[in-house]
């Protein structure tokens with residue numbers, strides 16, 4: 038007999054239990070357990086191929102896990118997808134946008150998918166375009182956007198319905214430093230007001246400065262998770278990451294690449 042998901046609610050904004058995903062012979066995610074406290078700014082880091090995107094995709098209802106569960110504020114993402122997705126703002130990696138729409142149309146369309154009133158959509162669209170410095174490109178097709186502009190319009194789409202939990206897969210990749218600082222301000226304000234942010238990144242420095250919690254993933258598993266201070270244990274997050282993950286070659290490169 039299935040137990041209602043809400044019985045398992047422990048106050049976490051996001052609770053992943055035993056998540057697994059295999060692609061043929063490749064085990065992408067190998068039993069990930071993660072508890073993201075409500076109101077936290079949670080970083081997910083790990084080397085290339087660690088399983089970050091696969092984990093976040095399963096956590097947000099984009100990719101069905103082979104096994105395990107994902108609860109958002111106690112709602113099972115896979116049993117009650119509509120209720121869960123109303124609470125999630127998701128910036129996914131590699132997901133196609135409707136890029137034959139202009140930026141403004143795309144945000145508006147996303148707001149309509151969430152059944153927001155037209156006047157609310159119009160007001161929020163204006164705010165988001167301004168905050169993300171996209172006002173000048175609002176009327177341009179998303180297909181003609183640069184990589185950074187595309188990232189920012191996807192972020193606007195993730196925020197339009199005022200979610201409780203925002204899950205962002207590498208949100209700062211390709212984004213210029215001014216826009217990145219503006220996005221950080223928006224996310225920090227969101228967390229201060231009680232929202233939860235989960236962000237994957239390869240920038241240890243950024244995660245250490247911006248997040249209050251972090252999980253280090255490698256080979257589809259969580260190596261360590263906790264507050265930034267717990268995880269780094271007196272060292273920098275980068276040093277701790279390199280210690281745990283390994284793989285440094287300490288090489289000056291091949292002979293043929295040297296100029297002298």
Ligand SMILES: Nc1ncnc2c1ncn2[C@@H]1O[C@H](COP(=O)(O)OP(=O)(O)OP(=O)(O)O)[C@@H](O)[C@H]1O
Pocket residue numbers: 060063064065066083084085086087088089090091092
């Ligand atoms: N659609 C897919 N088909 C086959 N294998 C996949 C697929 N998606 C991911 N993988 C494999 O799953 C593993 C985890 O990939 P994933 O994209 O989750 O890693 P990641 O931590 O996000 O990496 P990166 O930092 O490079 O973005 C990798 O070995 C990858 O090759």
